[in-house]
Amino acid sequence: MDLHEYQAKEIFRGAGMPVPLGEVATTPEEAEAIARKYDGMTVVKAQVHAGGRGKAGGVKLAKTPEEAREHASNILGMEIKGLTVQKVLVTPAEDIDTEAYCAVLMDRNAQMPMFMVSAEGGVDIEQVAEENPDAIRKLHVDPRYGLLPHQAYWLANTLYDDPGLIKQASKVMTQLYHAFMSANASLAEVNPLITTTSGEVKAIDAKFSVDDNALFRMPEIAAYRDTDAEPQAETEAREAGLTFIKLEGNVGCCVNGAGLAMATMDLVKYYGGEPANFLDIGGSSNPQKVIDALRIITSDPAVKVILFNIFGGITRTDDVANGIVEATKSIDIQVPIVIRLTGTNEEQALEILKNAGFEAYTSMDEVVEKAVELANQA
Amino acid sequence: MSIFIDNDTRLVVQGITGRDGSFHARQMMEYGTNVVAGVTPGKGGQTFEGPDGKQVPIFNAMDEAVSATQANTSVIYVPPAFAAGAVMEAADSGVDFVVAITEGIPVLDMSRAHAYARDKGVRVLGPNCPGLITPGQAKVGILPGQIVTPGPVGLVSRSGTLTYEAVYHLTNAGIGQTTCVGIGGDPLIGTKFVDCLEAFRDDPETKAIVMIGEIGGSDEQDAADYVKEHIDVPVVGFIAGQTAPPGRTMGHAGAIVSGAGGTAAEKMAYFESCGIAVAKRPVEIAQLVQEALQG
Incomplete structure (x- = not known):
């Protein structure tokens, strides 16, 4: 979850950082x-x-x-x-003298938090990264020990020459690390970290992302969620336990599993269509999830066809088929639905779907081609 | 042959009395996995009833379970708030392989747990992964047993259902598998592509390898480098997310760290440059494997 600058600054202030x-x-x-x-x-x-x-x-x-x-x-x-x-x-x-960059993020490779600092901060930091990567210094922090005093000093020393500024910045690094850890952040970035003409180090901008998985134990940070700042369909999907991202196309996609969902979108594109969304419905055959998914997909007026792609692994596909039939009875849908179900009991599943009047397939390629054809006709 | 699990796997299920733990413990036993113990704090001394009336002893703690049953592998179905602790408890208990199925574990918790397990020399698979299966011998996790069959292909994937899709096409084409491994989609995972490739390299029965990646990170590129240097059998690759939009990423740090290389197109091109045959559609995976095995 991304925080607003003012929210991030509240966290920074709480950690003792110098924030205007x-x-x-x-x-x-x-x-x-x-x-x-x-x-x-x-x-x-x-x-x-x-x-x-x-x-x-x-x-x-x-x-x-x-x-x-x-x-x-x-x-x-x-x-x-x-x-x-x-x-x-x-x-x-503020009266700005110099602008530096500092950030802490979770490094996937080293599997621990990593500082990145640069004396060349400001709006063009990405350009610095590209043209002069050596100007960005990196430091891993073992979460079992925390940021050690000499590491905080090393970071500050890469930014400044003046002993007074180094002392202030060392403290800021330690405070930033505490802010990152205590909020279960995935990113805590200060750009720029300024020095003022009167010789003070200050964090005048802040970007902060929090690990969604840790929100359950941080109610005060969970309360920062600003649902006005995200598309309404994404809010609804999250509340329904679905992962949804709206896209620009007209083929509404409803798939179980994120990898298969992405592969389905790719195949829509391959056959000349454009996906209207990414939607991972998860592993169950619960009709309520299908109802929620259909409601969210059909709230987008651009959607001309709904494409289900379900691989029944542990879940039996006949259960999933019954779930879809039940769900579609309780919601009024104006566009065609095409369904692909594969896996355990797929013959029974196809039978159930065909009896309910749906176009049903077992091949992913066939169903996607059909969906694209229907979308292009509409 | 196989990697990581086989007929000698003696499995303890952490969280065996929970909804997911009990369901999948039965599924694993039905597949023939040797489930020797379960662990649920406070339920030690009870037994778990598996299929055909088979009784599995339940213990309060991992060390008791391992010393009583000589378990060598554990699988975790513990709720997210306690799962990283369960990984570390397993790492202390004497098992040498821990499979963490749980989805939604705080990343900072796993940062500590991975470091802890690494120091103990214990392999962790996952978290947020479907586990792994060695057809005809054992399955650990939630992969559907009925879609696999023994054979010469080693498969490693970041995804769940997309893996099932690929395996299903392989099996339908009459191509079996040595072991199928789902390494999981979390930012911090214990066993990476490279670790699986290394294990498949040392398995004489694995005659071809399928690698299914996704957008984001650079593990696929590391794996492709490893293939180029160390793998002699043919490798077929697939990357999901060719149409995924660039996220509304905040800040500059992510872009600076991953730099170029995180997109599907870049990963596919990198695969090809390292001699990996790239499937454009899931159905092509089995076709390319078939050609490679015949060629």
Whole structure:
């Protein structure tokens, strides 16, 4: 789960990190009132789960509270990478001397948290990574020992020469590691980590992703979930225990297992169609899951055909077939449904489906070709 | 022959009295797996009734189960909050192979558990994996036993049902398998493609290998490098996710770490450059294996 910048900063503050003040506004008037609390210039920042906010015009400097209101009215409602901005963070502007980059993430290969730091921070860090990878230093942390003092010092020492800054930054590294671990993060990123002209180290931006699997034991972080910031169908799917991602095509896909779901989408494309979604229905034959899946798929008006691809392993396919028949009785569906079922008891399953009036197949290639044909005719 | 499990596997089921644990313990016993013990804290001294009235003793803890039954392998169906602890308990108990089926274990928990098991020299498969099956000998996990048959193909996959799809086509084409291994889809997994390839290399009965990957990470590329250097039998590959959209990834760190190479097209091209025959559709996997075995 991705957090907003203002939420990440709350976690950072809780870990003791030096983070500027700031409050969230949902209206231009609120933004002005917040800006009025701070002396001098402020920054108005779009709160969306997308990178490149600055380049999209979602981050603006304001000289006066009135200007902060004006910026907020432009940014609120703006679309950034397909997401509508519903909140802005208003925060005092800082006197920036240098910009560095630091992040902690879970490294799949080493299977432990890894720091990445660079003295060349700011908006072009990906370009730095590409053109001058040596400018990014990496350090693995064994979670059984935690970030050791000399490691924190090493990280800080790669960023700064001044002893005072190194001392401050060492502390920030330790605090960032604690924030990462205590929130079960998969990513905690500060870009930029600035030094001010008066010699202070501060984290002025934050990106933070949390491991969904750990939310059950962190109710205070689970409460950060912003369902307004994600497509409604994805919220519904998560609440129904399904994994759903909306795509741009017109072939609605309902598959058991993520790998087979991806392979099904690939095959739709192979036969000249475009998948409307990724949907993993999971392993059971529970009719309620099929009902939820059908409701979510058909809420997309672009869908012209629904394609089921179910491999019955332990689950018997005749049970799955009965589940589909029962589910489709309780929901009004305007588009054709084609079904492929393979595995245990597939003959009985096909019989059940054909008797209920469905087109049923055992070959994945045949059913996908048929689905694409129907979608293209519609 | 086979890899990791066979007729000598003596299995203990951690979480044998739970809904999934009890169901799959019966399925594994029906397949012929030698299930020697179950573990559920607080239920020690009871017995679990398997198919045909077979009784399996239940213990409170792994060390008791292993010392009483000489189990050498464990399988975990414990709920996510306790599963990483179960992996570490198994690593301490004397078994040398732990298969973690549980889905949804916090990643940080597994970061510790993998390090712990590695230090003890214990192999972990998974978590969030379907397990593995050596046709005609043993199955550990949740793979459907009826779709496999003994033969010359070793199969390793990140996916569950897509694996079943590939195996099903192989079996229908009359091509059997030495062992089918599902390594799991979690970010942190214990046994990777390379580990399975190494084991298949040392298995004289494995005459061809199927490798089924997905988008994300770079384990497939590491595996392809290993194939190029060390594998003499033909290898057929498949990558799922050619049409998957680039995620709305937050921050720059992910992109910096994985860099290029995480997409299906890049992985497929890398496979081909290492001499792996790449199937474009699942149905082609069995066709390519057939050609390779005849050629």
